[in-house]
Amino acid sequence: MPSSPPKTLRWGIIGTGAISKTFCLDLLIDPKTRGVNDLAHQITAVGSRTVEKATQFIEDNGLGKQAKWFGSYEEVYSSPDVDAVYIGSPTSQHYGNAKDALNAGKHVLCEKSLTVNAAQAEILASLAKEKKLFLMEAIWTRFFPSTIAIQEFIASGKIGDVERIFSDLSIDFDLPGLAPDATIINPNLAGGALLAVGPYSLLWCLLPVFPHPSPITLPTIAAQITLDSKAAIDIHTSAVLTFPPSVSEAHALLTSSLSNVSPPCEVLIQGSKGQLKFIGPTYRPEGYIFSFKEKGREEERMEFPIPTEGMGYFWEADEVARCIFAGKLESERMTLEDSITVMKICRDQEAGRANLPGGNREDLDSITFDGRRREG
Known part of the structure; x- marks a missing residue:
């Protein structure tokens, strides 16, 4: 019997920095070169804060006519040609970007760190389950x-x-x-x-x-x-x-x-x-x-x-595709609970600044770690 054609996951890319570029170039590699015959990846949308950056990203990475450019992230989230969103924006923006993508009905692969604290990670995990959507932190090393x-x-x-x-x-x-x-x-x-x-x-x-x-x-x-x-x-x-x-x-x-x-x-x-x-x-x-x-x-x-x-980013992309096509909401190798626990560990490490000369608990608590200084 002839083999079934590979299932193709259509990706939207958020952020046009170096990490997004590396991820995109890996997606463009034929999966058969790593022994994968059941999956394929296609980049159908690239979103940036400006049209110029999005179009330049498409040109620089040889995406040709397969990807549409958008001058906002929201347009990527709403695109009917996108199944899953890869978030490569700065860490402080991960929470908001992932939340918007999930609310728009898109599966999400978000670069590490998933958020800047455990509370944000818990909210995203709960939202993904509520929406019945896949969510994973992009710790690519886990899939080597x-x-x-x-x-x-x-x-x-x-x-x-x-x-x-x-x-x-x-x-x-x-x-x-x-x-x-x-x-x-x-x-x-x-x-x-x-x-x-x-x-x-x-x-x-x-x-x-x-x-x-x-x-x-x-x-x-x-x-x-x-x-x-x-x-x-x-x-x-x-x-x-x-x-x-x-x-x-x-x-x-x-x-x-x-x-x-x-x-x-x-x-x-x-x-x-x-x-x-x-x-x-x-x-x-x-x-x-x-x-x-x-x-x-x-x-x-x-x-x-x-x-x-x-x-080697393609291995985590393959995991995302397999989970989505199997109807899974998270990966067994990179669970949401693991991401939440890691954020709790990171918070405990960050508390070490209180032990430094001149450091104190008041200084530590003045930082919300969602990218903003607390007022007052």
């Missing part, structure tokens, strides 16, 4: 074949009981050389290390302890944040996570920075039988090396090269 293999390796028991985790993602963004309104250092756009790069460090503190599909429970957190005096954003974040004894006796150390670079091994997971080191960066693992504690046993090495084309 290497990520799945690493979780399965840990779950197999070869590493023994997980005892310590070191997870870092630090990138030197040359902060003094950035424009004053650059998103990553703009407190009004929820800039800073915690929400920009911290989610990837946090991801690998959690996945080894909570093997899929176990729900994440809140750890105890001791955190420290270094604030940039000029930009009023966190440039370094460190946290020690201690899990409930009923879950794990492991300690996890999370670090992230906007003005330093990561060490050669960005993620190290130590267990009672050996340790596992990542090959590749925290957000884009390409494999692992496992070293046994027992003398005389050779290392185990597994590599999962990324396809020659693309960055």
